[in-house]
Amino acid sequence: MSPSTPLSAHRIPTLPESMYYIPNFISSAEESALLDKIPPNRWTPLAHRRLQAHPTSLHQGHTLLSLFAQTPHQAPNHCLINEYLPGQGIMPHEDGPAYAPLVATISLGSALVLDVYDKTEEGGRGERLGRVLCERGSLLVTEGEAYTATLHGIEGCKVDGDLGPGTVANWELLGDPEAFPDGKNERERRVSLTYRDVLRVAKIGAGILGVGRR
Ligand SMILES: O=C(O)CCC(=O)C(=O)O
Secondary structure, three states: OOOOOOHHHHEOOOOOOOEEEEOOOOOHHHHHHHHHHOOOOOOEEOOOOEEEEEEEOOOOOOHHHHHOOOOOOOOOOEEEEEEEOOOOOEEEEOOOOOEOOEEEEEEEOOOEEEEEEEEOOOOOEEEEEEEEEEOOOOEEEEEHHHHHOEEEEEOOOOEEOOOOOOOOOOHHHOOOHHHOHHHOEEOOOEEEEEEEOEOOOOOOOOEOOOOOOO
């Protein structure tokens, strides 16, 4: 996201207000540096992925800070790291009221498809509203109604298929749509960094993942 490009230029058009997709948010050198910084011994294994959580603080002027300008702490204070091997995913869920309704997700290592679902009145999964193809190095921002009124999940498959302008909500926003010949994405190890503003924090530590585009 260059400083001259407004976030609105990155809005995913067919999804509820608002999800924004920014390709090439970080360079491949920054991607490698971030992957190297993740402590190898802090993973919590889950059935279909593993994760670790860190407090985070970003230096003044960091691009991500402007996204959080209206949240209570005016900055993300938490970074959840998820790792997905090919075939792994995450059940449809919402991120809920423990956080300010804004999440910024950086994808590392591999592309994959994130599915966005309507939320039923009971809070369950409704119809699928769209598919978001998250390329490596991209940033996905979810806020507002997209945060409060939808669920998101990742199918546990090894190949994302049927990728194209009619089936991927952010196709026109992709950095390199030609990287998906035959409409397929063979998944590799993907790590996501999700930055959030936790509303009630007991103590905020220094954090390790305050990097990314400045
Ligand atoms: O890995 C992702 O992009 C999604 C992660 C997620 O849904 C979560 O951490 O709640």
